[in-house]
Amino acid sequence: MHCKNCGKEVDVTAIxxxxxxxxxxxGTKFCSNCGAETKPGQxxxxxxxxxxxNITTSPPASTGDKSRVTAALLGIFLGGIGAHQFYLGHSTSGLIRLGIGIVGLCIMLPAASIIGLIEGIIYLTKSDEEFQRVYVVGGKEWF
Ligand SMILES: [Zn+2]
Ligand SMILES: [Zn+2]
Incomplete structure (x- = not known):
């Protein structure tokens, strides 16, 4: 290569x-490839x-720039389905979370249904008077 400061041919590894x-x-005065004189702005x-x-171009548009706050909010509100992982481009991790979320829902929904069923049955076993006293007046929420 050529010295960009004076145009003299130097070894590529030369410090x-x-x-x-x-x-x-x-330097900015000479072409490092052929040693021709160049202008600073060239x-x-x-x-x-x-x-x-010599190009002082701005760094490439930060396409991969992710908002930390957005990721955090996604994690907080939609973390169960791995939304924040998808947002950050961790699609594999996101899919795993989504899978866990769906499996969780598949378990929780029937579980909630079963609880509702049990509660319904319990209500039926109570007398009207007891039901009013425990669940309506007493405000009991579980079973
Ligand atoms: Zn030089
Ligand atoms: Zn050149």
Whole structure:
């Protein structure tokens, strides 16, 4: 390569240019590929067409940027189905959570139904007077 500071040909692995003593890849005055003179604002060498690497382009649009708050809220409210994992792109983990969530629902729903069934049966075994006293007036919520 050529020193970008003085244009002298230097070894690619050279830490300092033997011509000017600068870091060869740090300059903006010469093309590192062919040694042609370049202007500081130039981004492509006019002689060999290579990109000069002086480009101060903004970093690529942060497409993968995820909001921590959104992830947290998803975790809090929809964590049971792994929503926050899907949001963060952890689809495998998300699928596992979703699976657990669905299995959980499949267990909980029948369980809740069974509890309701049991409660219904218990209500039927009570006398009207006892039912009113325990569940309506007494406010008993479970069984
Ligand atoms: Zn140099
Ligand atoms: Zn060049």
């Amino acid at each position: 300092a240019c033997t011509g000017c003593g600068c870091v060869p890849s740090n 981004i492509v060498c006019l002689k060999c067409g290579v990109a000069l690497g």
